[in-house]
Amino acid sequence: MSHLILEDVSVDFPIYDGSQRSLRRALAKASIGGTIFRRDQRHVAVRALDGISMALHDGDRVGLIGHNGAGKSTLLRVLAGLFLPTGGRISIDGRVSPLLNLGSIIDHEMTGYENIEHAAVLLEIPARRRRTLAQEIEEFTDLGDFLALPVKTYSAGMQLRLSFALMTAQEPEILLVDEVLGVGDSGFLKKAAARMTEFHQQTSIMVLASHNDTQLYKLCNKAAWLEYGRVVRFGPIDEVLTAYKASCGT
Amino acid sequence: MSFQKNFKHPFLLAHHDFFKGIRSWSLWFGLGIHDIRIRYKRTLLGPLWITASQAATFICMGMLFSAVLKNDVTDYLPYLAAGMVIWSFVSAVANESAQIFTSAHHVITSLRIPLVVHVLRFVFRHLLVFFHNFAAAVAAFLILGGHLTAASSFLLVSVPLLFIMMSSAALIVAVVGARFRDIAPVIGIVMQLTFFMTPIMWRTSDIPNASKWWVTINPWHHVIEVVRAPMLGTMPAPLSVEVLLFGTLVLVALAYVMFCSFRHRIAYWL
Numbered sequence: 315m316s317h318l319i320l321e322d323v324s325v326d327f328p329i330y331d332g333s334q335r336s337l338r339r340a341l342a343k344a345s346i347g348g349t350i351f352r353r354d355q356r357h358v359a360v361r362a363l364d365g366i367s368m369a370l371h372d373g374d375r376v377g378l379i380g381h382n383g384a385g386k387s388t389l390l391r392v393l394a395g396l397f398l399p400t401g402g403r404i405s406i407d408g409r410v411s412p413l414l415n416l417g418s419i420i421d422h423e424m425t426g427y428e429n430i431e432h433a434a435v436l437l438e439i440p441a442r443r444r445r446t447l448a449q450e451i452e453e454f455t456d457l458g459d460f461l462a463l464p465v466k467t468y469s470a471g472m473q474l475r476l477s478f479a480l481m482t483a484q485e486p487e488i489l490l491v492d493e494v495l496g497v498g499d500s501g502f503l504k505k506a507a508a509r510m511t512e513f514h515q516q517t518s519i520m521v522l523a524s525h526n527d528t529q530l531y532k533l534c535n536k537a538a539w540l541e542y543g544r545v546v547r548f549g550p551i552d553e554v555l556t557a558y559k560a561s562c563g564t
Numbered sequence: 565m566s567f568q569k570n571f572k573h574p575f576l577l578a579h580h581d582f583f584k585g586i587r588s589w590s591l592w593f594g595l596g597i598h599d600i601r602i603r604y605k606r607t608l609l610g611p612l613w614i615t616a617s618q619a620a621t622f623i624c625m626g627m628l629f630s631a632v633l634k635n636d637v638t639d640y641l642p643y644l645a646a647g648m649v650i651w652s653f654v655s656a657v658a659n660e661s662a663q664i665f666t667s668a669h670h671v672i673t674s675l676r677i678p679l680v681v682h683v684l685r686f687v688f689r690h691l692l693v694f695f696h697n698f699a700a701a702v703a704a705f706l707i708l709g710g711h712l713t714a715a716s717s718f719l720l721v722s723v724p725l726l727f728i729m730m731s732s733a734a735l736i737v738a739v740v741g742a743r744f745r746d747i748a749p750v751i752g753i754v755m756q757l758t759f760f761m762t763p764i765m766w767r768t769s770d771i772p773n774a775s776k777w778w779v780t781i782n783p784w785h786h787v788i789e790v791v792r793a794p795m796l797g798t799m800p801a802p803l804s805v806e807v808l809l810f811g812t813l814v815l816v817a818l819a820y821v822m823f824c825s826f827r828h829r830i831a832y833w834l
């Protein structure tokens with residue numbers, strides 16, 4: 315049994331640099347991004363999440379939607395336990411696998427194979443899987459002999475193939491995915507979608523931030539619509555997506 | 565509902581992170597070796613470059629300063645070599661540890677790795693460099709007619725102790741340095757001055773008796789002495805061993821408290 319429980323969770327990012335005098339108002343609300351406010355005389359902070367309460371249990375596949383800067387990535391990082399909320403509290407139960415920033419595990423100086431070994435260490439992939447891992451990744455990425463060359467010789471799409479294959483080598487109970495499939499070609503996207511489906515069947519909870527409706531309908535059964543760090547609407551995927559699209563005027 | 569909510573206090577979470585990080589030794593061990601391999605990739609000598617550059621420095625300085633200070637070179641050079649090798653470990657860790665969390669920024673905000681691992685990986689990497697330099701210094705000592713003795717085996721105690729002490733110190737500096745960016749330059753200045761104030765290029769016996777208290781109250785002198793003496797085949801003074809032991813205990817305790825109190829803020833400071 316896995317769960318993710320958030321009670322009145324808020325996240326404020328303190329800003330220590332930047333010219334604070336140039337902020338036009340002490341309390342500003344831009345059309346995108348979180349709320350910028352003055353914490354005290356000298357410090358400015360950005361409220362990225364504002365009083366979020368949510369309970370996710372086994373079987374929940376939640377799509378996160380909202381415009382840029384609505385707090386989707388921050389919420390995923392809170393769910394991953396990477397940021398502890400500055401207000402409210404959170405209970406995480408289950409092995410969390412964050413698929414947030416694919417580039418973070420790749421070292422460009424190393425070859426593909428060396429990166430596979432390196433990632434197996436970083437992602438704490440159990441020893442029994444490590445032996446078959448390289449083979450699995452060869453099959454998935456179609457990179458062939460390129461795996462023996464340094465990653466800096468790869469194109470952006472090739473790097474994406476490798477990092478996606480590495481990140482999805484984990485065996486997650488709770489899977490958190492930020493929009494990560496930007497530069498892949500159609501062949502890769504098809505494979506990635508298949509992998510995601512297979513992957514999401516193994517997981518008990520998934521949270522996916524995406525702007526791709528097709529992907530959301532296919533992989534999610536619920537959706538949370540975020541705006542200015544608040545949950546505007548949470549419920550079945552069709553309902554929330556329809557309301558979101560209506561508000562965007564499309 | 566059949567599930568149990570477990571809202572954990574930040575201090576408790578940090579406590580788990582602290583010990584989980586230390587226990588994942590294969591992680592920081594592997595990453596430390598990895599860092600060295602990457603750094604010397606495509607070079608002819610590989611990590612032996614570290615040894616070569618350190619040896620070149622202490623041979624030249626040893627010959628120069630034995631002439632300046634009118635010391636016997638066969639006696640002075642191994643002393644200088646051992647001192648410099650230990651000092652480069654200590655000062656490299658001190659100088660760079662303020663940036664540990666800042667430079668691991670991408671990993672910290674995207675992978676669930678205990679934060680302590682970043683610190684141990686960093687100190688272990690420098691320990692590996694130290695071992696390369698250490699080999700050069702011991703070689704110089706043996707070539708110039710020195711002999712390793714039973715006292716040399718004390719290194720098996722003093723080097724691990726030094727590693728624990730510097731890891732704790734690095735953790736403290738890393739936490740403070742993530743929040744206050746002025747720490748790194750301040751440490752740089754302090755360490756530069758400390759190098760001249762500590763008996764590394766000179767010996768305690770070179771200065772007048774009236775000034776010797778200055779060396780006795782310098783903790784860095786004791787830290788270096790505990791490793792340097794067995795490298796030269798002698799036992800360190802009991803006082804020096806006590807200072808290192810006590811310093812390690814205090815720093816470990818302080819590092820634990822600091823880390824557990826501020827662990828939950830570190831990601832926000834980056």
